[in-house]
Amino acid sequence: MAKKVRIGVLGAGRIGKLHITNLCQSVPDADVIAVADPFLNDETAAWCKDLGVQVTSKDPEVVFSNPDIDAVFICSSTNTHAEFIMKAAAAGKHIFCEKPIHTDLAKIREALDAVEKAGVKLQVGFVRRFDHNHKKVHDVVASGQLGAPHIVKVASRDPEGPPMSYVEVSGGIFMDMMIHDFDMVRYLSCSEVTEVSAYGAVRTNPDYAKYDDVDTAIVMLKFENGAIGVIDNSRQANYGYDQRTEVHCDKGCVQVSNDLDNQAMISTRDGVEIAKPTWFFLERYNNAFIQEAKDFTDAILNDKETPVKGIDGLMPVMIAMAAKKSLDEGRSVKLSEIG
């Protein structure tokens, strides 16, 4: 293999462009050779060329059939993820896939089987694992310095809700938003979720109810290692992106507060003001997006395990399904009831 990982990107929407930019400018070991998007327009094509991408196309085959390409970044719409994983695996290419792999467990398993059979590497885009804050919580827990985990907590709130057109196709708050937190609690607890119980409410916009969805949710969790936990989500935290995690352990507690725009404190007769949290995921997880891409190329170049594997793509989907079932049925639901 060449010194750099030659990459084809599938999907050039918001998240695709983010990865293309990072791969071109901030990941020295990556070389983006081709970008394919069925809706590719001239502007995006020019933008890609400007970044040094040689091939742009509406046809994903330019990626799959190109023997120079070592790896693909799947940034297309969710319903294409599983299919593209299987095509990439068949072509012997390593795979970075945005979350979720699919909302159907059978499709996920089929895709993971294909990956395993092909012997290629797969990394799922749970970017928050690469955040300096959450990673610190994980590292402290994983080190064992605080003893066994007792309580795992995540507060995760978006600054503003998406448009209702998105809500309609989002798969619901558990599959679309809290799925990141389901991954996070697995990461922080260093254990698997075995059971969940969910409460939800429509508080910010009555239209959520039209789509059998909620905008505010709390989910309790039980873990294999005996810990219990809780996640809260809100679609609307108008002060910014609220992303706090905490693990209370036998010998103490580790918790992280939000990154702020700056460290300023302004004190006047009227009160004391500090900076707001960084606005949304593009700001907050900017460095994390770069780091996950670096870790992916590193795994390929040095034949290491990817830091977020296939099972990490499967489990959060199962937990999301259990949470929805709990909300619908008003009872605690075991993961073993799913799939």
Add this chain to the structure above:
Amino acid sequence: MAKKVRIGVLGAGRIGKLHITNLCQSVPDADVIAVADPFLNDETAAWCKDLGVQVTSKDPEVVFSNPDIDAVFICSSTNTHAEFIMKAAAAGKHIFCEKPIHTDLAKIREALDAVEKAGVKLQVGFVRRFDHNHKKVHDVVASGQLGAPHIVKVASRDPEGPPMSYVEVSGGIFMDMMIHDFDMVRYLSCSEVTEVSAYGAVRTNPDYAKYDDVDTAIVMLKFENGAIGVIDNSRQANYGYDQRTEVHCDKGCVQVSNDLDNQAMISTRDGVEIAKPTWFFLERYNNAFIQEAKDFTDAILNDKETPVKGIDGLMPVMIAMAAKKSLDEGRSVKLSEIG
């Protein structure tokens, strides 16, 4: 009525002595005339005299039958609370009663009926309402400046668990420890709890299981006003008393962190150290205990409503019962199922 409220205290254990000290030294409008405790020893009697208390006795009748006494502080064991409330009411005395009133709903209702019939004032000892931090959260929510509450959160952890001899008679974590937090969420949400769902775990000492109890618990709650909430409890936070509250609302969020021993930050090559939270409730809620006593005497002298009334003694007990039922039955439990 005289310029000062003349008080008889029932129970001179740890919490009784705390109230006696505060009433004598820090509540100018209070005058402690008598202290009765069935286990009163010479040392405690001398200590009372030293503080200016005229009458000390093992017999509570010295309080109830004394026409000079305007009000009683019931600080005796839980099983006597309801009976003493009724005796005090019958004697026409105002009543401050430590929590919980009773663990039997019928007894609580009987006591509250007696209070209402007698037309005396009753205040229940949910001291945390008088803490400068939690009160700020309540005041912000109650002011409406942040709009409707969406998520109510309480983290409440003791520095170390009680002896097993206490656990055995405690009534369990929900009735003994989380009951304070059940009051707190009612206070912070400005609403009533309608439904709860509980998870629990034995993490610090396997002996809790012997008494059908847990040492770690999370309870989700639904509120009449549409908000949802969550409380987490641990019997063991060996860094100190962890008492944080938060209400996420339509227009923003208000949250409070812990009071610390001091504001020092020590930075060295090895790291940066800040002070620990104040150790336990005696330190953390010291001023709150004084304030609740002041508000009680103020309510009497100026014929105001007491800030924590009979209903506030009843509801947390009902919520605790619902939480235990949820834990036992693995399902969400409505308050309407209780009592």
Add this chain to the structure above:
Amino acid sequence: MAKKVRIGVLGAGRIGKLHITNLCQSVPDADVIAVADPFLNDETAAWCKDLGVQVTSKDPEVVFSNPDIDAVFICSSTNTHAEFIMKAAAAGKHIFCEKPIHTDLAKIREALDAVEKAGVKLQVGFVRRFDHNHKKVHDVVASGQLGAPHIVKVASRDPEGPPMSYVEVSGGIFMDMMIHDFDMVRYLSCSEVTEVSAYGAVRTNPDYAKYDDVDTAIVMLKFENGAIGVIDNSRQANYGYDQRTEVHCDKGCVQVSNDLDNQAMISTRDGVEIAKPTWFFLERYNNAFIQEAKDFTDAILNDKETPVKGIDGLMPVMIAMAAKKSLDEGRSVKLSEIG
């Protein structure tokens, strides 16, 4: 000596009343027997009686000549301090004296000589030494855990300036306000000041210039142990009482920020607000005032050294004089040039 220290208080103005209240309510080992103030009115006399003080008078002799009195609290106007110290010493009474002892070095020395000759204890009212925050800084430095001090910093700002009538007789910012900080740097550095250099400015009210005074000042200091330091003062910090200290040492740094009214953080679209510092010295140093009185009675009852001695009353006055000389002459001034 009796189990309690029997005290006579001289001066019942603001600071006198503060000490009387603390001694009566919060210092179990103290018994205030007499209060004398030349301007004593009926209201204050009644207030004293209410607190249990037996004797009130306009004549300080009721204190000096009373053989039952063990110790005096000198809370009268500054120009009487030295004289009252000498009278108290002559009467064999222990002495607590508010700062400064005098603004004339000869008078201070005369008073200190009298104290030494009489063999009574003297404590000067530099209350900030008893603050939990500054004490922590001192303790860390004194422990040696951070090695030798390199830089000592104090920011000390009042919420609002005094009336000009007070400024006129105050003795100037160095003698009236920064004198506390001169004591503080001696306390924090565990060393003596040897040289100072001062800058000053009139920024809040041009009237300060009329009295050859400034409202904003910075003073650099050199210490016997080789450290250097800086103090800044402002008469006007309209966000509250700003009291921060810091010692940068060979192995690290210890610093303290302000106590806040509460630990709340309110986050909205408009920004994030935290609580203001406690408003002024009565709030911020409330517990410190109680602690200094307790330490004084403890020193007497158990024949210990007082925590703030005669030399601690002398040195800050000398430093203040050197600072004024530096400001006037535009040069660095050695302490050896003073007195």
Add this chain to the structure above:
Amino acid sequence: MAKKVRIGVLGAGRIGKLHITNLCQSVPDADVIAVADPFLNDETAAWCKDLGVQVTSKDPEVVFSNPDIDAVFICSSTNTHAEFIMKAAAAGKHIFCEKPIHTDLAKIREALDAVEKAGVKLQVGFVRRFDHNHKKVHDVVASGQLGAPHIVKVASRDPEGPPMSYVEVSGGIFMDMMIHDFDMVRYLSCSEVTEVSAYGAVRTNPDYAKYDDVDTAIVMLKFENGAIGVIDNSRQANYGYDQRTEVHCDKGCVQVSNDLDNQAMISTRDGVEIAKPTWFFLERYNNAFIQEAKDFTDAILNDKETPVKGIDGLMPVMIAMAAKKSLDEGRSVKLSEIG
């Protein structure tokens, strides 16, 4: 002019490589065409090629004589700055120059004259102005929302001292290290320094004295707008890079604390630990270095004023000279005495 600014870099040492990396990877409007360094080795040349730089040479003439080059980055040793500025100006190229321009005022003025005569743009590398924290302080002061500045404070401490070989040629703490802070106080106060007074001490290593230097220094300052200020420096803050600024104004105070490695808090029986400040200037001012380069190319492409101009290169050198004079002579020194 082309859409991108074509740049030649003079000097490929640590700071040169930093700028080359940023210009190539993070400044879309910049195109590094040539790099010249008299000590250029094969490794560095290859590194440059790898980043897309076409020309590498030991001869600076490849930059000055190349008509395709629009602007130069002067990152060579201090003694070459003024000469290179004049050569670049003569060649009609815009100039980014690392600080200080020179340690001789006449040379600086000569260079600035050449720049003005040539009509090219000059930006001096005071990178801290582009830090999100200090910029916030400046912006708040400049907005006038807090009224007139009264006290300007800067704490600026390096994690560890440079080797003595560097100290020997550094020009001393004021010219080498505090010069950044002299620029900072001008930036934060929105005013000019008129007078300074300096204290210094050798605390970390006695060898500083050999070079007539100190490792610990405090400088008081007076400003044209009536404010006063203070800077403290230490060559050794072994907890990391300590960079705090503060402006106390008529209506309030704005201050910034350090950026930390992360927002984690770890609480155990032994204490509470938070993260250390980012280690040194490469970490702390990483984004600021990128921003200053972006602002430079923006000034060229859109014919704006550069954000740090020639006068900003001259004044800090004058203040540093005045500070050294004050330290040597033990008196306050006016800027008008310099140059």
